[in-house]
Amino acid sequence: MSKLPDLEGLAVFAKVVELRSFAAAAEDLAMSKATVSKAVTRLEERLGARLFNRTSRRLALTDAGQSLVERATRVLAEAQAAEEEASHQSSAPRGVVRLAVPMSLGITTLGPVLPAFFAAYPEVSVDLHLSDATVDLVGMGFDMALRIADLPDSSLVARRLRAVKRHVVASPAYWGKYGRPTHPASLAEHRGVTYGHQASPETWRFRNAAHEEVSIRPHSVIRANNGDVLVPSLIAGVGVAVLPDFIVGEALAAGMLEEVLTDWTASPIALHLVMPPGGPRPARVEALAGYLAKVLGGKG
Known part of the structure; x- marks a missing residue:
């Protein structure tokens, strides 16, 4: 050899x-x-x-x-x-960045902020893959991904951008018919509208300021691998769900959904920017990573 x-x-x-x-x-x-x-x-x-x-x-x-x-x-x-560093491309990033993002987050949160990135970096393009499934960044050749989870240890490089709040919601008509729970344990008697792409989707876990923890398993009327598709059923009074603000925020603001158990917190999750291990990274990748961390990051 x-x-x-x-x-x-x-x-x-x-x-x-x-x-x-x-x-x-x-x-x-x-x-x-x-x-x-x-x-x-x-x-x-x-x-x-x-x-x-x-x-x-x-x-x-x-x-x-x-x-x-x-x-x-x-x-x-x-x-x-x-090669990019040697040819001074670090000052003018160019080329394609392959980015994987959950469907709902991509539409509601990422889409609106991308135009400003393209204005700042006109020679960089983005190959955007929208799916709630967790993709294999290395095996599928992605440069980075946005993930919403309580990330386990892995070989990936992860940067926490901000906490993601989840709400226990249903329509006013649903609460009127089935009653508003005052404790998470009561949710076990309710009709669940369940998001499937999460750890233990059939189990809802909660914690309060006194560090009391509760786990319940509601009866799921509908389970889906995308959160947006569940919102019409929630508004129609089909059941109750635990979903993040970027999915149910507009319906809550409009009064079509109402939140309960606000003194309890669902299992903590956060928005992360993840990339394959190793480096240095091409300037185009660093440019997009820095931009997303700036515009999507926050406290929490």
Whole structure:
């Protein structure tokens, strides 16, 4: 084996993973598809292991490929950052940033602040992926993501931007029919409208200033993997939900929903900016990260 690692092969492999396609990687790298294929084959031969399972319609990482992708992505990112610094691109960020964001947050909170970013950085573009599912940043080639959660320890670099308040809400008609609970334990007797993309979605946990903790499991009338789709059912009086302010804030302000149990707090969650490990990062990524931290950050 050569004393020098196959840096080109690693970078090409990372680009194929990022774009999920040999052809797309070839176009992005200004190479022929044959050159890209040969680079990956050469790397596979060097490592003695297949990195992809390839069919005419699907490209999937093998176990060996999955174990290599994080470091290969880091090699590519560091090489790009080094070139940008050497060519003075740090003063004028340019290129594409791949960003993953939960659907509702993207529409209500991120969308309105992006135009100002593009005005400040006209040579940076954003490939925005909206989904409430937690994406694999490294495996899917994302530069960063916004996540709303109580994040567990992981290899990702996470920056907490602000706390996210959740409200126990239902329509005035629902509270009139079923009664307003004065303690979270009473919610076990109510009809739940449940958001599915969270840890233990069927269990609602609460805590008050006296550090009393309560966990309940309401009967779910509807469960969905997106919060916005639940709001019409809430307004119609179908049930009660625990949802964040960026989903139910307008309906609360309009009086279509009413909050209860304001002296209790649902399990704490926060808005985080997360990125794959390693560095330095390209100037375009640092520019967007800094901007999002500024405009979306806050106290709490």
